[in-house]
Amino acid sequence: MFAYIVRRVLATIPVMAIVALFVFSLLYIAPGDPAAVIAGDQATPADVERIRASLGLDRPYLVRFGAWLWDILRGDLGTSIFTNLPVATMIRQRIEPTLSLMIVTLILAVSIAVPMGVVAAWRQGTWIDRAVMGFAVLGFSVPVFVVGYVLAYIFALELDWLPVQGYTPFSRGFFPWMENLILPAVALGSVYIALIARITRATMLEVLQQDYIRTAKAKGVGQRSILFVHALKNAAVPIVTVIGIGMALLIGGAVVTESVFAIPGLGRLTVDAILRRDYPVIQGVVLLFSFIYVLVNLAIDLAYTLFDPRIRY
Amino acid sequence: MHRRNLLKAGAAVAAASSLSHAAIAQPAQNRVLKMVPQANLTSLDPIWTTANITRNHGYMVYDTLYGMDADFRPQPQMAEGAVTSDGGLRVTITIRAGMKFHDGETVRAADCVASLARWMKRSPIGQKLETFVDAVEASGDRQIVFRLKRPFPMLTAALAQVSNSPAFIMPERIARTDPFQQIRETIGSGPFRFVPAEFNSGSLAVYSRFADYSPTPTGRTSLTAGPKVAHFDRVEWHIITDASTAAAALQTGEIDWYEQPPPEIQMLLRRNRNVVIEAVDPLPLIGILRFNHLHPPFNDKRMRQALLPAIVQSDFMSAVVGPDPSLFMENVGVFTPGTPLANDAGLEALKSPRSVERARALMREAGYTNQLTRLIGPTDILAPSAMTQVGADLLRRLGFNADNAFSDWGTTVTRRTSREPVERGGWSMLFTSFSSFDFVDPSAHFPLRGNGTNAWPGWPNMPRLEELRDEWFVAPDLDAQKRIARELQTVAMDELPYIPVGAYMSMTAHRRNLADRVKGMALFWGLRRT
Numbered sequence: 001m002f003a004y005i006v007r008r009v010l011a012t013i014p015v016m017a018i019v020a021l022f023v024f025s026l027l028y029i030a031p032g033d034p035a036a037v038i039a040g041d042q043a044t045p046a047d048v049e050r051i052r053a054s055l056g057l058d059r060p061y062l063v064r065f066g067a068w069l070w071d072i073l074r075g076d077l078g079t080s081i082f083t084n085l086p087v088a089t090m091i092r093q094r095i096e097p098t099l100s101l102m103i104v105t106l107i108l109a110v111s112i113a114v115p116m117g118v119v120a121a122w123r124q125g126t127w128i129d130r131a132v133m134g135f136a137v138l139g140f141s142v143p144v145f146v147v148g149y150v151l152a153y154i155f156a157l158e159l160d161w162l163p164v165q166g167y168t169p170f171s172r173g174f175f176p177w178m179e180n181l182i183l184p185a186v187a188l189g190s191v192y193i194a195l196i197a198r199i200t201r202a203t204m205l206e207v208l209q210q211d212y213i214r215t216a217k218a219k220g221v222g223q224r225s226i227l228f229v230h231a232l233k234n235a236a237v238p239i240v241t242v243i244g245i246g247m248a249l250l251i252g253g254a255v256v257t258e259s260v261f262a263i264p265g266l267g268r269l270t271v272d273a274i275l276r277r278d279y280p281v282i283q284g285v286v287l288l289f290s291f292i293y294v295l296v297n298l299a300i301d302l303a304y305t306l307f308d309p310r311i312r313y
Numbered sequence: 314m315h316r317r318n319l320l321k322a323g324a325a326v327a328a329a330s331s332l333s334h335a336a337i338a339q340p341a342q343n344r345v346l347k348m349v350p351q352a353n354l355t356s357l358d359p360i361w362t363t364a365n366i367t368r369n370h371g372y373m374v375y376d377t378l379y380g381m382d383a384d385f386r387p388q389p390q391m392a393e394g395a396v397t398s399d400g401g402l403r404v405t406i407t408i409r410a411g412m413k414f415h416d417g418e419t420v421r422a423a424d425c426v427a428s429l430a431r432w433m434k435r436s437p438i439g440q441k442l443e444t445f446v447d448a449v450e451a452s453g454d455r456q457i458v459f460r461l462k463r464p465f466p467m468l469t470a471a472l473a474q475v476s477n478s479p480a481f482i483m484p485e486r487i488a489r490t491d492p493f494q495q496i497r498e499t500i501g502s503g504p505f506r507f508v509p510a511e512f513n514s515g516s517l518a519v520y521s522r523f524a525d526y527s528p529t530p531t532g533r534t535s536l537t538a539g540p541k542v543a544h545f546d547r548v549e550w551h552i553i554t555d556a557s558t559a560a561a562a563l564q565t566g567e568i569d570w571y572e573q574p575p576p577e578i579q580m581l582l583r584r585n586r587n588v589v590i591e592a593v594d595p596l597p598l599i600g601i602l603r604f605n606h607l608h609p610p611f612n613d614k615r616m617r618q619a620l621l622p623a624i625v626q627s628d629f630m631s632a633v634v635g636p637d638p639s640l641f642m643e644n645v646g647v648f649t650p651g652t653p654l655a656n657d658a659g660l661e662a663l664k665s666p667r668s669v670e671r672a673r674a675l676m677r678e679a680g681y682t683n684q685l686t687r688l689i690g691p692t693d694i695l696a697p698s699a700m701t702q703v704g705a706d707l708l709r710r711l712g713f714n715a716d717n718a719f720s721d722w723g724t725t726v727t728r729r730t731s732r733e734p735v736e737r738g739g740w741s742m743l744f745t746s747f748s749s750f751d752f753v754d755p756s757a758h759f760p761l762r763g764n765g766t767n768a769w770p771g772w773p774n775m776p777r778l779e780e781l782r783d784e785w786f787v788a789p790d791l792d793a794q795k796r797i798a799r800e801l802q803t804v805a806m807d808e809l810p811y812i813p814v815g816a817y818m819s820m821t822a823h824r825r826n827l828a829d830r831v832k833g834m835a836l837f838w839g840l841r842r843t
Contacts, residue, residue, distance in 0.1 A: 031720070033727040038362050044767055047435075048730065050493045082355035083514045084495045093513045149557060157561050164561040165553060262553040262562075264516030272353055272515045272554075275693070277723050 005302070012294045019290040020072065023283050024065050032277040033057075034081045055081055068283065077287075078280030080273075087284035090269060097167045098265035100177065101257065102250050104185040109192040110243065116193070117200025117239075118227050121208060132197060139194025144253050148187035148260040155183060165262035180263070188257040192246050199242045203235035210234070236307040244300035251289055343842055344546040346827075348570040349559045350835060353552045354518045357507070358495045360435050363477040365748065369835050372537060373520050373548070374415075375481035375501035378406060378425060378457075379473035380529075380538030383595070383833065385652060385753055387473035388538035390529055391420065391482060391502070401464030406457045413525045414484050415506040422451035427488035429457075429472075429480060434492035436478040438471045438756040441786060467756065467786055475537055475833075476750040476757035502526070504543045504838050518550040520837075534831060534839045541838035548837050563588060563822060569842075570823040572835050575695055576635040582822045590822050594833050596651050596749035597642055597816035600629055600700050601760055603743050604811065606773040608734045610684045611741055617809040619675035621662040623711060626815035629744075632699040634817045641817040647761055647802045649752040650816050653791060654798035659806030663813070669710050676711065686713045689729060689740040691722040700744035700814060729770040743770075744814065748834075754794070755782045755801060760811045773810040 035052035052058050056067075071078055077087035120132035156164040162183055168176040207213065208231055216226050255267035266285055273281035304311045350369065356362040359371030380390035389395075395406045412420040426449050433439035433446070445465040450458045459468065472480045482488075483501060490496045499507040505520035512518055528540035551568060553559040560578045562568045564585050572593070574582060582588045602624070604611035611617050630641030644664055648655040688708060690701030701719065708715040716735070718728070725743070733739035751757050762768045762782070763775025781801045788794045805811075823830070831839045 031727055032723040033730070034723075036726045036730055037723055038356065045730070047493075054491070054493045080514075084356070084497065085514070090514070093516075152558070152561055156565060160565065164565055164567055165558045166551070166562075166567070259555050260558060262516075262551070262555065262558050264513055264552075268515055268554070272355075275721055275723055276355060278355075 001302075001305075005298070008298050008301070012291070012298075015294055016287065016290060020069065020283070020287060021065075023286045024068060027277075027279050027282060028061055028064075030277075034277040034279070037276060038082070068280075072287070077284035080281050081278050082276055087280050090281060091266065091284060091288060094264060094266045094269045096169060097263045098254055098258070098267060100167075100170065100181055101184055101188065101254055101263060101265060102247075104178075104181045105189045105192060105250060106243070108185050109189040109196055109246075112189075113193040113196035114200050114232070114239065117197040118204055118232060120197065120201040121204035122223075122227055124205060129201075132201065136194040136198045139190045139197075142190065144187055144191060144256050145260050147190045148184065148257060151183045151187055152261070167263045167265075180261075184257045184261040184263060187260070188250065188253045191249060191253060195246055195249070196239065196242060200235065200239050203238045204231055207231045207235045233307055237304055237311075240300055240303050240307065244297055247293060247296045251293070346545040346548045346570065346837065346840070346842075347568040348548065348550055348835070349553045349562070349568055349572060350550045351573040353515050353554070354550060355514055356495060357499050357512075359481055360432055360478050360492060361495045365477075365834075368475075368477060368479065370507075370518070371479060371481050371501075372503065372834075372836060373505040374499055374503045374507050375483065376412075376503045376541075377473060377480055377482065377537065378408070379469045380536070381470075381473040381475050382532070382535040382538040384535075385470075386538075387469040388529075388532050388535075390473070390538060391425075392472075395469060401466075402461045404459040404461065404468055405452070406459070408455050408457070409527070409529070410455065412502050412527055414502045415500050415523055416484070417525075418484060419454075420482065420502050421454045421485070422457045423454075424485045424488065425457050425482050426451045427485040428482045431483075431488050431490065431492045432478065432480045436474070436480070437759070438467075438474050439478070439480065441756065442468065442471050464787070466789060471756070473537070474750075474756065476748065476753075479537075504528070504541045505548060514552075516552050518552075520548040520550075522546045528838075536831065536833040537836070543838050544841040545837065560822075563824070566824065569827055570821070570835075572821050573819060574822045576633075576820075579820055579822065580635075587825050588822055589825050589827075590820055592818045592832075593821040593835070594749055594819060596649050596833075597818050598696070598746050598748055599645060599649060599752050599816045600633065600696065600744065600746045600814040602700075602704060602812040602814050603745065603760060603769075603771045604773075604809065605739065605741050605771055606810070607732055608739060608741070610679075610681055610686060613679055614808060615679035616676065616681060617812075618662075618807075619672055619679050619681070620711070620812065621672070621809075622665070622668045622675065623672035623707060624663060624812055624814060625667050626663065626813070628707075629700045629703050630815035630817050632703045633696045633746075634820075639818075640820070641815055643815055645813045645816045647752065647758070647805050647813060648754070648798060649749045652749070652753045654754055654795060656795070656799045656802055658799040659803040662806060672711055681713075683714045685735045686715050686741040687735045687739070688715060688717045689725055689743050690717075690719050691725040692719050693721050696746040696817070697725075697744050700746070704742070704744050732766075732772065746817075755785050755798075761801065761805060763808070763810060768810075771810065773808070775804070775808050775810060777804050778808070778810065 035048050035055060035057060039048045039051050079086055080090060116132050120129045123129050152164050155162045163180055166180055168180050170177045213226060213231060216230050254265060255271055258265040258267040270285045350366055352366040354366050354370055356367050357370060359367045376391050378390060378392045379387040382388050391408050391412060393407045393409050395404055397404050408422060408425060414420060429449055433443040442465060445461050445463055447460040447462055452458050487496050487498050487500060499509060504523055504526045506523045508519040508521055522543045528542055532539040534540055556575050556578045559571050560574060560582055563571045579590050583590055604617055606612050626643040626645060634640040642650050644660055646660050688705055691697050705717050729740060729743055731739050735741055755761055759769035761778060763773050763778030765774035766772050781797055785794055785797045788797055826843050827840060828843045829839050829841050
């Protein structure tokens, strides 16, 4: 197992290198010039050129890529063109809100979606099943930002139960932290809940047809035990896989959700950086997201061994 | 049950704790102002970048030797006064005693000299001033001496100018930074000090009242002139990019002020009795249609003039601010309506009956032969985007062979610097808007320049415009300036470096309990909670 983990961690290096090359190249050929944005309307071409030179943007592609890669290898993600702050500092400022949002969403989604899927499979063909599947279709169909606006309108503007926007760090207490995360997490989780509920239902339906389930029933095992101990554990591998794949969904959704609820997270940092052509920030954040995604998939692969003893690394 | 209490109600201990904190915090909350600014604050150096949001940040943190009042008259601010001698070739400005920077150091003339030296490298009016200057020197701790090659009557106006990069005063050690590099510290002598530890670009910028700030004892508070008295201990700029979210936050009282709500959001906010909608600035912003003068078809003056009969300024303006005629102005020339230099010379071409047919006929006479015409414009900036959409429709109705290229602002800004012909990625025309301050006079009026390849994108080569601009800088009095302004507008409406497409009011929204807002832009002195 340990050797497998080491192998997988080492395998992330070429993956990250390819991501780095891809991101850098994409930004290099993308239109837009931060120097022109900075210089403003009255700048002469010479002014723009001087700013471009001061930012090192006039250097050839390979020189810039080499310098950036060398900095990365030394653990330096660079400095924001606009704010003059280290990219690592900007990421550090933004990572807590995004991780908080993703963790709360994940917990919320799994704790709602898995029981929903299990119950829908157990009551296949009944109104409960149809209601769960109807909810799943709705969750897939309605964009995250629409869900966000509706929730904000009802629970913040009309009922005044929760704040409309913002983020309170966890260090200021659990309840203030949670207050700001409930609506965004529900909005972001709607797609995720739909996805997990559907997969859970489909997998559970298959497992519930298995002989050992029939045997358990014949032995008089309780319904709850059959569903959550015998069936769910055997249905867990595909569900866990979907949860892992869904992390990409969460990262993408976080960009929209953070904008709607004005959460100062990595998603908004990415969008702002793209709009301004703040290359070092874009590169740093994309690398970070890629790294998180690779790590999550590794964790998912390792989690398989917990649910299926036949899987060995 | 209301927010803040919902979760606390589920945990009695937490609720009790929170209530006691809330009770203590209440008066302090009243001394905090929360505002959603017009854009994200990215750069903190108002000399390095010309972004309006950074200029506004500059007015929080820095002070200027002279302030500009609402009538566009420079007034002493850090300066106590100025003495002109040697037939206007020597100007000595004395700064007030006892002013301090946020790091506790006393403001000295040497700080001002270093700050002005950096400013003169980047600000257009500063660059102009530099051509008149032999030397700017400190004489003792409180006197700044300008030794001039020729008299420069606009000196104090230049030091007070509000457009883009004002002449902010920084400590000498910071002001010695290369003007093309960002400063690394934000230390000024203005009414608020910046709190770098809480700065999170894209989310939050925090300012605290500078207790040692000494407001000018003279004049009345007006635009950037007069005493700058801060009534809030703490000002927070919350960056909320989503307009609906910002509006909801204003309605619930989570924020006090939303600087630039878009028109559709203003309609929503008007229904809320706790919210006031008013003009940020009593003067309007101006929209323009800029031509690329380097390539066909608009390198031909007759082609530019051909468009005039088809320009309906109200069409462009109602696309920007909606149909309410009180929010926009027509028959707008090259200077900001309501300011001293605004006039009606040469505007007949915009006032005569409008006719697309007439414009088509003029296009034919000018020899338009279906050349490819590319309109570029942003999709993510409200006013230019709206004007560009109307412009695209106009091009279609006029029968242009139009290839429109709309993109985000960053791409548009880059694309407009291209001097290539349309076939090689260049452009033919674009729409954008400028603040009232930019068009008050010729000093910072970039689209009115005619200095060819050094001009603002579009690059018109119109020497007469340059001659008149130079004359304006040395005009002895306002009457002379007005005469030059009339001639400038006459030449501009004939040569058409651009076509004015109207002026519109920029509206702001704040909670009704805010009073005494200083008009002009987002300024935070004078403002108080009632």
